[in-house]
Amino acid sequence: MTLNSMSLRSLDMPAESEPELLCILGTGDLGRSLGERLLQSGFRVVYGSRRLHGGSPLLSDPRVTSHEAAAQSANIIFVCVHREHYEFLATMRNHLQGKVREKIEKKQQLVPKAAVVKGLNTLSAWALQNGLLAGKQVYLCGDSAEAKQAVAQMATKLGLSVLDKGSLSAARELEDFPLKLFPEWRLPLSVALGLTAFFFFYLLIRDVIYAYVEKKDEISYRIMVSLANKVFPIVALIMLSLCYLPGAIAAFLQLYRGTKYSRFPNWLDRWMVSRKQMGLVALGFAFLHVTYTFIIPIRYAVRHKLISRIKKNKTTPFRFDNTEAWGTDSFVTLGILGFFLFVLLGITSLPSVGGSLSWREFNFIQSKLGHLTLFICTAHGYVYGWNKFLLPSTYKWYTPPGFMLCLIVPSVVLVLKGILLLPCVDRTLTLIRQGWERTQPKNSKPHLE
Amino acid sequence: MTLNSMSLRSLDMPAESEPELLCILGTGDLGRSLGERLLQSGFRVVYGSRRLHGGSPLLSDPRVTSHEAAAQSANIIFVCVHREHYEFLATMRNHLQGKVREKIEKKQQLVPKAAVVKGLNTLSAWALQNGLLAGKQVYLCGDSAEAKQAVAQMATKLGLSVLDKGSLSAARELEDFPLKLFPEWRLPLSVALGLTAFFFFYLLIRDVIYAYVEKKDEISYRIMVSLANKVFPIVALIMLSLCYLPGAIAAFLQLYRGTKYSRFPNWLDRWMVSRKQMGLVALGFAFLHVTYTFIIPIRYAVRHKLISRIKKNKTTPFRFDNTEAWGTDSFVTLGILGFFLFVLLGITSLPSVGGSLSWREFNFIQSKLGHLTLFICTAHGYVYGWNKFLLPSTYKWYTPPGFMLCLIVPSVVLVLKGILLLPCVDRTLTLIRQGWERTQPKNSKPHLE
């Protein structure tokens, strides 16, 4: 994710030439820090400032002149002023012609003749002052390769890692990159929030309010841990299955249409693009569920229940129920294995780990191991309720319990995936993905591209 | 792990020249998606296709011509056809002479005159369509630096991160990179699987079958959690010691031979190369062990045992055994500290974290902290069985318990490492590693290189 490019002009110049002169427009904190850093790295710097007196301790420095004078003297100009003051750039059009201009904000249209290189947005003045630049990433976009190389060389000398993001046109999706605030997480977090709110109130009614109404039991304290420890795994499992549902839908769409050349609907594309974030949100909820589960035995309410039970049935021996033992232990084992695989999926989502895997390895983990995780976690849910499905007491006020609602989406996804694994279906889908099309208006025989 | 290289030809051309014309051979999904992406980034594209009619919606596009016509018009050619159709490249030999050819599969010998650049294997058509290219890695190998730069520039404009993997000859170990499936994990995973199977059946016989045969106790439910929670820590500890054993063996080999200029045996080299993966597999087993341990108190069987014990000995006071308290607490403390250090080792194995450490820091953590982890985990095992070694009841059917077998390899490794730390041994080994040799056939005195 980095670029270190050398300026090619150094080939023509002797190895130890006079340091390059750079111009910084703006004597604010950023301009001043950048200037100091460049001076330390061996460049010569001239500042341009609106005000030639007052305030900033820098302005008594002989290197400070007017904007126009500074811009004329150097070949590379850094613009370090706030957005509000950009109109002055238009007045300097003549002075900036032919220069490489490093812009902190993009205003290409003000000075069209200069080769604009946008970048360095991610530097802070404090980081510049304290030398916390080693390895720090900056982005450069620009249409002039030569200009970008000149700026990149400078950034490299400061110890920065430079990422070339292509031309200004290709950089449209990165224009406000330093200002973006988790755009790709908004859909998954909204879905998670909605599910959490729904199940929280659903279980609140079914557990706490039902107990109060029907049995006059005050168990509101259960909201914080017991209720939470039902909502979290439910949301986690549904979110995990929502990761794999669009893939199955897409496959069936292709089978139905008999071709892969039609584009997917927009909602499906948008869903598929956010699968990674959905999985990570699901992992977060699973982590909370696991932590809440470990904490159960040290809760006051649990110890009280245990002790009361012992006292109540003092003389009755506690017959060992083998089925119950198998049930609890398999329930717990499935949960642990499912969580372990889930954590593995999360680790391979880290940028550095995912980047070190080949495409086949990444696909193996995210697809095969991912579906296995979904299968094990769904089984964990089924074992949880294995003997509750037919008990009348499960259905309070004729509503299904939370875990039953929770198991719907995962079961659907697993059934769809099972169908897709059948040999006949799988064969047709592979053909379609290699280019085969079911309907041929012009040619009579199927062709492979 | 990236390269962004600029094409040097842009220096000679004015900054805003006519967009470059590229040729794509193949109008399948990949070719079409790549073409659309290149068009969006400002290039001009001409397609070459075997069939000039039918099927693909692209083929009505006026930019589609025959392969030969397309190849003639452009300087850079992308070959996006399936492996089966490569013979046509041979027929196009004349047309491809002197061009830079981007090949999805390497077939240099078909067209020797063209400068072949192999790469872009890791792109999928869907990623191309949906713009999921930012930061995505592609690999380029080629013998012509100029050709690679031209291709790299293009890839950069698409927003890709390009990794230069050197010449075609140096890239031999990367030829099938997109298709490799965890080659370096196969030895560690096989070893782990073998150990797991062995200890599972060994403990099954000793615990479950023995109890059934000797005491008519049906405790098969214990398989899932109790048995698993013995197998996992045993395998984890043995795998961790297998990480450090080859280093000790290598050191003793050097001491025995008196020189470091002889190569190690192949099996030792192979073992040493897979140490990192062995450690990570061991960490996975340790994680499972820890999770199973946390889950113990909420198991039905455990609660039953606790309650039954209370009911059985209703009147007998439970005398507090101070030794037992110290024993359990130190056992638990050693386990927690050992796991904490183990997790630290795992975190430094992440590519980005390991890459940010200096060689000395990395060595400190992996070697010093690593051996400390092994020591603490072995002590954890010894404290577990501290009073069981001499009890006759431990040896069911005259077989040693699982933990005793488990402690053999770690103890051996720690003893060897202890010997290597002795001043006399350490001094000799340091000399050998600096180049000293014990036997000098030609010269009579030892020399340092």
Place this chain on the structure above:
Amino acid sequence: MTLNSMSLRSLDMPAESEPELLCILGTGDLGRSLGERLLQSGFRVVYGSRRLHGGSPLLSDPRVTSHEAAAQSANIIFVCVHREHYEFLATMRNHLQGKVREKIEKKQQLVPKAAVVKGLNTLSAWALQNGLLAGKQVYLCGDSAEAKQAVAQMATKLGLSVLDKGSLSAARELEDFPLKLFPEWRLPLSVALGLTAFFFFYLLIRDVIYAYVEKKDEISYRIMVSLANKVFPIVALIMLSLCYLPGAIAAFLQLYRGTKYSRFPNWLDRWMVSRKQMGLVALGFAFLHVTYTFIIPIRYAVRHKLISRIKKNKTTPFRFDNTEAWGTDSFVTLGILGFFLFVLLGITSLPSVGGSLSWREFNFIQSKLGHLTLFICTAHGYVYGWNKFLLPSTYKWYTPPGFMLCLIVPSVVLVLKGILLLPCVDRTLTLIRQGWERTQPKNSKPHLE
């Protein structure tokens, strides 16, 4: 963090020219391994050696000559000898003039005329032999861009990732990079160690020694788990608040001075630079605390206490205390949520994850989410002692309990941060950070830069 730079000389030469001749001075293990690797990658190699006979199996190779002869024949020279033997370089001054010299140790002044490129320090001979080079990072510093490009091209052919660290002067802070041993961690670890030692002895006196003196109770076994599980969370919370305290102090300094153009005191700068490591150390202690907490129910001492309590109060029913239930559950919930957010903070500290976030996202997580984590963990501490603050028995020997001391620093930080969030204060601080200054000696009105 990588550079792959092509040698520009290849443009002038035909694509498949005669392999470049390289010279390696030194036939030790490193020189020999490097030479073999270069041979495999298609270069030609000539060795220079002090001794032309004996010892190393390499020296019978016809490619080995004297240092002077070897250096004369090639354009690029690798110096692979130990520091002690550098004086010979001075004698070779004439031979090395004009060559690019790859130095394993920096000794520029010995041979001033050669273009020195320092780097490749992080390679080990074993890694070279076994091809574990793919993606391995090496650093290059040098004043001659052309020399660096030549060396970088070679390193690339070996499969290395090359990081250009700028000129030799700019590289001063990296001179001993391979030898640095966690310099930025020393302050945080020292602080943590001091706090741990202090609270350990403080609680040892208050809990164990007090119980022995006052009640003749021997509870020394509690040291390992119970005491540890008080010290760890205390140190974790104090370290976490020490992460956010310097920021608050800096803000108040700016408010007091009315300007942002004055530099902070050195101690404050040093403190602010080590905030990240402080947070990670705090996370480590929090992880230990959480693990110790999960292990509580399986400790012998805990089970004994539970069973004894049941036996002692056989006939008394255990009245359910609703307040106690709410108390324990909220205490536990706050702890879990706080730890979850803490882990999120830790994950975003990973180099690859932090590098993929925009500045705004990173700031959102580290600042907003960070202060929220501090708030929740402090609340966790307050709920722990909510009813103990007014009990006389809490104050053993008139000393405050550990948790009370622990809550001082976090509370101070949260109060300071609360003040900074007040609209009037926040508005003034924002103005100051945009450049406003309270005192204007020359101009009468405030100005914005």
